Amino acid sequence: MSASLDVIDRQIILATQSGLPLVPEPYRAVAEPLGLSAEEVIQRLARMQETGVVRRIGIVPNHYALGYQANGMTVWDVVDTEVDALGEQVGRLAFVSHCYRRPRRLPAWPYNLFAMVHGRDRDEAADYVAEIADLLGLACRGRDILYSRGILKKTGLRIGRLATIGEHHV
Amino acid sequence: MPLDAVDRRIINAMQGGFPLCARPFREAAANLGISEGRLITRLKRLLHDRTLTRFGPLFNADRMGGTNVLAAMSVPEADWNDVVNLVDAQPEVAHNYRREHVLNMWFVAGAETAEQVEAAFLRIESASGLEVLRFPKEREYFVELKLEV
Secondary structure, three states: OOOOOOHHHHHHHHHHOOOOOOOOOHHHHHHHHHOOOHHHHHHHHHHHHHHOOEEEEEEEEOOOOOOOOEEEEEEEEEOHHHHHHHHHHHHOOOOEEEEEEOOOEOOOEOOOEEEEEEEOOHHHHHHHHHHHHHHHHHHEEEEEEEEEEEEEEEOOOOOHHHHHHHHHHO | OOOOHHHHHHHHHOOOOOOOOOOHHHHHHHHHOOOHHHHHHHHHHHHHOOOEEEEEEEEOHHHHOOEEEEEEEOOOHHHHHHHHHHHHHOOOEEEEEEEOOOOOEEEEEEEOOHHHHHHHHHHHHHHHOOOOEEEOOOEEOOOOOOOOO
């Protein structure tokens, strides 16, 4: 799904996607180079938050630095008719940071529910897996946990090109 | 650097809901019982020492007219470095993780169109001779935010 974004929205996204300036009036600091008022940046961010373009505004903790060493992608084979109701419940568990339904790729991959869990160690992560398993109950026919062993690339999704293209289209 | 009580309050309270107003740090700081200047100084330090990855709006790429797809490959150890270089060299690839599984490489590719993402996967498949399993998001479930420290 795509919300309608105009050139100015895209400029604001480009100006803030690596972070807000740490100054008393951060929205003014974003607005001025764009020739906008702080009020306009605030209003546009508020609208983007309403439409879901902005998920939230705040800090993003570094799980590793905070002692969360066991970061696992838990994957579950959940009965199709129950996966959406159960997925919503899994997403609300305090230790789950992302939760998605994705297609199975049989025979190699029978799992359709993905939930990222973060534990201080693998014992803690295993407790979380058990908690999810309890919640899923008999609707779950199989599971696995794939621990991260290293980050090979992490640039984040950037809209640099999108913003440029968008300007030509608008 | 070990976290003190103020750091913990900041981390627990500021994972979302940063105010949209003229002096947002002043408002957020008041809720934490500290001064605006102290909050800004703390955030600078927590970002500098990488306790925090970033601070600001978190955008949903799916809602910006782009698309992104999770993918996985089973890469033989002998080819590992070549395939890492190949995958990481694709500008569409935003994240790439090694994971403990037969499917040992998991990455996300994003672009303006689904065709561009698919083209990146096809380049990786043809250059590596390996299959790329595609796991597009079918549904995203609401996640509460609450890493407690």
